[in-house]
Amino acid sequence: MSIPIVRTVAELRTAVAAWRQDNHRVAVVPTMGALHEGHLSLVRAALGQADRVIVTLFVNPTQFNNSSDLAAYPRTEDEDAAKLASLGAHILYAPDADEMYPQGFATTVSVSGVSEGLCGAFRPGHFDGVATVVAKLFLQSGADLAFFGEKDFQQLHVVRRLARDLDIPIEIVGCPTVREPDGLAMSSRNVRLSASEREIAPMLAEILFDTSGRLTEGAPVDDALATAREAIVRAGYRKVEYLELRGDDDLKPLGATDRQGRLLAAAWLGETRLIDNVKVMPVRHGSRNRL
Amino acid sequence: MSIPIVRTVAELRTAVAAWRQDNHRVAVVPTMGALHEGHLSLVRAALGQADRVIVTLFVNPTQFNNSSDLAAYPRTEDEDAAKLASLGAHILYAPDADEMYPQGFATTVSVSGVSEGLCGAFRPGHFDGVATVVAKLFLQSGADLAFFGEKDFQQLHVVRRLARDLDIPIEIVGCPTVREPDGLAMSSRNVRLSASEREIAPMLAEILFDTSGRLTEGAPVDDALATAREAIVRAGYRKVEYLELRGDDDLKPLGATDRQGRLLAAAWLGETRLIDNVKVMPVRHGSRNRL
Numbered sequence: 001m002s003i004p005i006v007r008t009v010a011e012l013r014t015a016v017a018a019w020r021q022d023n024h025r026v027a028v029v030p031t032m033g034a035l036h037e038g039h040l041s042l043v044r045a046a047l048g049q050a051d052r053v054i055v056t057l058f059v060n061p062t063q064f065n066n067s068s069d070l071a072a073y074p075r076t077e078d079e080d081a082a083k084l085a086s087l088g089a090h091i092l093y094a095p096d097a098d099e100m101y102p103q104g105f106a107t108t109v110s111v112s113g114v115s116e117g118l119c120g121a122f123r124p125g126h127f128d129g130v131a132t133v134v135a136k137l138f139l140q141s142g143a144d145l146a147f148f149g150e151k152d153f154q155q156l157h158v159v160r161r162l163a164r165d166l167d168i169p170i171e172i173v174g175c176p177t178v179r180e181p182d183g184l185a186m187s188s189r190n191v192r193l194s195a196s197e198r199e200i201a202p203m204l205a206e207i208l209f210d211t212s213g214r215l216t217e218g219a220p221v222d223d224a225l226a227t228a229r230e231a232i233v234r235a236g237y238r239k240v241e242y243l244e245l246r247g248d249d250d251l252k253p254l255g256a257t258d259r260q261g262r263l264l265a266a267a268w269l270g271e272t273r274l275i276d277n278v279k280v281m282p283v284r285h286g287s288r289n290r291l
Numbered sequence: 292m293s294i295p296i297v298r299t300v301a302e303l304r305t306a307v308a309a310w311r312q313d314n315h316r317v318a319v320v321p322t323m324g325a326l327h328e329g330h331l332s333l334v335r336a337a338l339g340q341a342d343r344v345i346v347t348l349f350v351n352p353t354q355f356n357n358s359s360d361l362a363a364y365p366r367t368e369d370e371d372a373a374k375l376a377s378l379g380a381h382i383l384y385a386p387d388a389d390e391m392y393p394q395g396f397a398t399t400v401s402v403s404g405v406s407e408g409l410c411g412a413f414r415p416g417h418f419d420g421v422a423t424v425v426a427k428l429f430l431q432s433g434a435d436l437a438f439f440g441e442k443d444f445q446q447l448h449v450v451r452r453l454a455r456d457l458d459i460p461i462e463i464v465g466c467p468t469v470r471e472p473d474g475l476a477m478s479s480r481n482v483r484l485s486a487s488e489r490e491i492a493p494m495l496a497e498i499l500f501d502t503s504g505r506l507t508e509g510a511p512v513d514d515a516l517a518t519a520r521e522a523i524v525r526a527g528y529r530k531v532e533y534l535e536l537r538g539d540d541d542l543k544p545l546g547a548t549d550r551q552g553r554l555l556a557a558a559w560l561g562e563t564r565l566i567d568n569v570k571v572m573p574v575r576h577g578s579r580n581r582l
Contacts, residue, residue, distance in 0.1 A: 009458060105406070107401065108399065112398075136456075139459055161395075162398050
């Protein structure tokens with residue numbers, strides 16, 4: 001079993017046009033490759049909602065604000081293709097940088113608001129790079145549906161916003177974060193962790209879930225976040241880049257757990273930056289502050 | 292004879308989807324209304340190359356860097372609709388600002404390079420506003436072809452660039468500037484000229500054509516531009532905002548008339564800012580500098 005690998009926009013459009021003739025519903029799953037179970041869950045979700053699924057593999061240089069991070073990003077196309085073939089995805093679209101950004105390329109898509117703060121504050125230019133490449137992938141594929149993981153929760157908001165604002169006729173589907181058995185959110189960057197870091201890593205998720213529970217039970221937001229920051233560092237993380245409570249639907253900062261929120265964190269474990277986020281249910285009516 | 296006026300993206304898409312069922316080729320002609328013969332020439336060109344023609348009318352606030360210019364911009368929808376009906380255009384798409392920029396709108400399309408200098412230097416934010424609204428109109432209409440006048444030559448370059456860079460599957464067709472019998476380029480802003488200004492106005496075009504001829508005959512660029520600037524002011528224009536020779540195909544500054552160029556100017560006549568541009572053929576092999 002194999003999967004056709006397409007390198008150019010022209011070939012991709014030819015394939016999609018043929019599917020359109022047959023009235024197929026088309027989904028796209030944008031990835032940077034190094035596919036893990038999280039990506040595969042997106043592909044399975046796409047296969048469940050569309051007749052044809054394009055998985056894109058492009059390690060987009062414009063969304064890396066750090067050249068060593070770009071250089072170190074894992075590239076495993078053959079393995080990726082094999083995984084996709086076994087799932088039954090229909091096309092692996094893997095253009096090179098010249099196909100995406102030919103000579104003279106000069107356009108940037110920027111999303112304000114939801115791209116500000118969190119990762120946006122620490123990775124200047126990152127979300128411009130994401131928004132621009134995602135707009136291109138949507139328009140190159142002409143897909144009806146696109147699948148993104150909640151692991152990159154701020155990215156999901158940026159993508160929803162740009163698709164709506166630019167009137168791209170595509171439905172954005174967000175899918176739950178997939179975790180290792182010990183709770184660590186799956187990430188292509190996890191392979192960079194040493195054995196000892198890998199043991200510490202799941203503490204980030206554990207602390208986020210724990211803090212989410214305390215917030216829902218009525219813990220004051222500032223106290224709960226301060227406690228969580230300390231716990232992350234005590235667990236062995238080198239530094240907490242951010243840890244914030246935001247609105248689940250609009251990413252606006254939340255000072256109280258009075259509506260559904262999202263607790264988002266980025267933290268450094270040695271030389272590896274990990275991000276994660278968990279849902280926070282509002283304080284239930286009648287619950288007391290038990291702290 | 293009348294033309295259907297559509298106010299929402301949803302209605303527009305329904306109409307276009309029905310055309311697609313019949314395999315019609317669809318063109319869009321973006322305008323800010325106050326239609327004159329220049330716009331109508333675009334509509335005629337569109338009718339010649341497509342089966343169905345959408346004319347858009349939206350006075351886009353985000354491309355005005357000056358609120359009094361926005362307030363003074365002529366609005367003549369009834370007359371516009373009548374003109375379009377008599378030509379046989381198929382839809383007048385005239386959304387309001389809330390339809391184009393609903394609550395929470397946060398996305399900007401920016402084009403570097405071709406948007407810099409010329410009007411870009413004097414109208415900060417103008418081309419971001421143009422690029423964003425044009426991307427939206429292309430994606431709302433899903434048109435195969437879009438028609439723009441060469442009168443706004445830099446805008447034409449910005450639009451070509453953004454469509455190519457974002458992989459919007461639309462062909463951009465540039466059409467020649469339409470002029471009054473005395474040479475004045477048609478513009479919706481011409482109605483603001485007083486009778487005496489209107490008499491002076493055509494001198495801008497006359498000087499540009501004359502200077503273009505001198506450049507092709509081998510006049511040194513700096514000398515020719517300096518002479519032209521003086522002539523525009525002597526003719527009665529209050530101020531020359533810019534007057535430059537650029538490459539016709541890439542808008543890069545040209546220091547010599549060694550390839551096809553474009554002479555572009557913006558000048559103030561009283562309180563009205565007028566722009567114009569003319570093609571400049573390269574110095575012919577064997578021609579001498581006759582100055």
